[in-house]
Amino acid sequence: MDANQVAMLREALSSTGWLERTREFARALRTSTRRPGGLLLLGTPEAEPWHLAAHLDDESRQGGIPELTPTLVRWRPPPDAPDHLRVGLDRLEDARRGETLFVVAEETAPVPLLERVDDARRTGAVVLALDGGDRELEGLAHETLSVPGPNGFISFDGAQHLVSAAAAHPLGSREEWAGPSTGRGSGRRLRERLARLLDTVSGPTAD
DSSP: OOOHHHHHHHHHHHHHTHHHHHHHHHHHHHHHOOSOOOOHHHHHHHHOOOHHHHHHHHHHHHHTGGGGGGEEOSOOOTTSOOGGGGGOOOOOOOOTTTTTEEESSSOOOOOHHHHHHHHHHTTEEEEEESSSOOHHHHHOOOOOOOOOOOOSSSOHHHHHHHHHHHHHSTTOOOOOTTTTHHHHHHHHHHHHHHHHHHHHHHOOOOO
């Protein structure tokens, strides 16, 4: 991916407001989670956010941001799963201030999910929602990022890539997401990051 392609993608994203919305949502994610293990990632009973969990875990390790390490909360964890994949809904009962419940739901959230979200909010957890425009879920969340339907510029999977990447970016820095890159190293990192995002949004691009 060359510099012209990067500029085109950044311009396209900027014109949609996605860079700004993603950056603000990612800032809420970083500042609301205050300790390792306190980022609780929850999907719907039919769709667990495996990919986002993996992306956040990678960003946490590579960036040295332990509070970004997700705890994947599962609706029906198998009893023989590894410890980190056996965290069930009872973990939400212990959600407290300083922790974040990050709900990922492309489809309409079912009532049991809404009830769990409401309970976690009542016990002090900050609720974030990445969704497809669910009014009820958004009404319970402190911060939301709504992804348009299949005709939108960003796919739901692409939005998850953007959120995980933005969450790992240094707080207070706009360089990679909205401003011009400075220095060869930062420019290279920008191109590599946007190249991966472009692959997700619109398919692989030849060099």
